[in-house]
Amino acid sequence: EIVMTQSPATLSVSPGERVTLSCRASQSVNSDLAWYQQKPGQAPRLLIYGTSTRATAIPARFSGSGSGTEFTLTISGLQSEDFAIYYCQQYNNWPPYTFGQGTKLEI
Amino acid sequence: EVQLVESGGGLVQPGGSLRLSCAASGFTFSHYWMSWVRQAPGKGLEWVANIKQDGSEEYYVDSVKGRFTISRDNAKNSLYVQMNSLRAGDSAVYYCARVISAWYAYDYHYYMDVWGNGTAVTVSS
Numbered sequence: 001e002i003v004m005t006q007s008p009a010t011l012s013v014s015p016g017e018r019v020t021l022s023c024r025a026s027q028s029v030n031s032d033l034a035w036y037q038q039k040p041g042q043a044p045r046l047l048i049y050g051t052s053t054r055a056t057a058i059p060a061r062f063s064g065s066g067s068g069t070e071f072t073l074t075i076s077g078l079q080s081e082d083f084a085i086y087y088c089q090q091y092n093n094w095p096p097y098t099f100g101q102g103t104k105l106e107i
Numbered sequence: 108e109v110q111l112v113e114s115g116g117g118l119v120q121p122g123g124s125l126r127l128s129c130a131a132s133g134f135t136f137s138h139y140w141m142s143w144v145r146q147a148p149g150k151g152l153e154w155v156a157n158i159k160q161d162g163s164e165e166y167y168v169d170s171v172k173g174r175f176t177i178s179r180d181n182a183k184n185s186l187y188v189q190m191n192s193l194r195a196g197d198s199a200v201y202y203c204a205r206v207i208s209a210w211y212a213y214d215y216h217y218y219m220d221v222w223g224n225g226t227a228v229t230v231s232s
Contacts, residue, residue, distance in 0.1 A: 036152075089152070089218070
């Protein structure tokens with residue numbers, strides 16, 4: 001099973017800032033990496049798939065990069081609606097799919 | 108609009124059973140793999156099971172193998188999971204999700220794109 005590790009667990013930021021979230025895989029997942037956003041009481045929403053491709057209707061301020069075992073999600077110009085929990089997930093080697101433990105963005 | 112609506116959650120005693128349903132609309136359900144993913148209270152996401160378009164392949168996380176069964180009815184645009192021998196550790200919000208099959212690098216790659224709003228399962232005496 002591939003273990004996904006996200007850092008940091010919590011990130012305190014301010015609106016307008018640029019923030020980078022990290023995700024590391026215990027073995028290579030090539031580019032099969034997705035990012036999801038989850039707000040309290042809501043379902044996860046797909047932001048990025050294939051490491052760097054934005055999903056439908058996702059704003060350009062969200063960008064993903066990386067390959068192999070190291071990945072990042074960057075949010076440029078944080079907006080109030082971006083405060084949420086972000087999960088990375090690998091889909092290169094399943095079952096099982098595995099998720100990181102999440103990074104919480106807070107003000 | 109693509110929509111997934113889960114139902115069937117509730118309170119069940121340890122050792123009991125529950126069947127969750129997911130009604131799909133806004134897309135051709137029979138063309139997609141489907142998933143169940145769960146989230147325990149205050150915890151992260153855990154993939155539970157996948158099923159192929161025609162139901163011919165099923166995959167499970169080890170912790171539910173032999174207890175949970177994923178199934179689908181393409182005529183009814185519906186996904187199900189039958190959960191037996193439930194444990195306290197199965198308490199979670201259960202989400203169904205559509206799976207995209209993307210072809211690249213000479214292989215298919217499967218990721219979840221659209222998720223339902225979830226249904227809560229509590230296993231407690």
